[in-house]
Amino acid sequence: MNLILILGICVTFLTAIFTAGYDDKPGTPEDKL
Structure with a gap:
């Protein structure tokens, strides 16, 4: 299960x-943690 x-x-x-x-789009803050 863990695997x-x-x-x-x-x-x-x-x-x-x-x-x-x-994509490399600067308008997506969700992709940048």
Whole structure:
């Protein structure tokens, strides 16, 4: 159960980073932590 949860978080985090780096729009404060 924990492994699946960790994998889900990792995939979501990497996807967020990839999307933020791909779009690279300064008008999105949600992508910037």
